[in-house]
Amino acid sequence: MAFELPELPYGKNEFGAFISAEGFDYHHGKHHAAYINNLNKAIVGNSFETLSLEEIVKKSNKESNLPVFNNAAQHWNHSFFWKCMRPGGGGEPTGELKKLIERDFGTFDAFKTEFSTAATTVFGSGWAFLAMDGNEKLKIVKYSNAGTPLIDDLKGIMTIDVWEHAYYIDHRNARPNFIESFWKFVNWDFANNNL
Numbered sequence: 001m002a003f004e005l006p007e008l009p010y011g012k013n014e015f016g017a018f019i020s021a022e023g024f025d026y027h028h029g030k031h032h033a034a035y036i037n038n039l040n041k042a043i044v045g046n047s048f049e050t051l052s053l054e055e056i057v058k059k060s061n062k063e064s065n066l067p068v069f070n071n072a073a074q075h076w077n078h079s080f081f082w083k084c085m086r087p088g089g090g091g092e093p094t095g096e097l098k099k100l101i102e103r104d105f106g107t108f109d110a111f112k113t114e115f116s117t118a119a120t121t122v123f124g125s126g127w128a129f130l131a132m133d134g135n136e137k138l139k140i141v142k143y144s145n146a147g148t149p150l151i152d153d154l155k156g157i158m159t160i161d162v163w164e165h166a167y168y169i170d171h172r173n174a175r176p177n178f179i180e181s182f183w184k185f186v187n188w189d190f191a192n193n194n195l
């Protein structure tokens, strides 16, 4: 089954200085689309072809099939990342996620600082995730390249893409500015629903 680029669940002009329409055109329309095109080419006619995206990520990781893994995991991570932001988002989480963040990090501000530091210090290209482990404890995990919580049996709750392609158009080399802007748009409802 060929995978398709998911539509963004919002307009491209609704994120102020965080991501411009041009930023989305490149990041979503070119980079994410390229991962999907490459994935479709890499799975045609082989044992991956009939699997779900999650199954492809896990199987290719186990088999150290990097051409499949990199493109499948990047498709999964990006599809997840677009849902982690929304116009009018930001602020602090509510409900269960608020309780769990306070239980596992002390305060929301402490969590925010720890997450921002993790995202800032990913060396080279990668991702920072808020994830939940098998004991239902929240943790912050950093990944290089196409790393993803799917391969660690962790449930992704929220993420930020810190590949340079994520911020170069709107923030040039200033990754910390991109991360700071992200907090104004985090979709905490989506994050809560991932628990």
Ligand SMILES: [Fe+2]
Binding pocket: 027, 031, 078, 161, 163, 165, 166
């Ligand atoms: Fe990206």
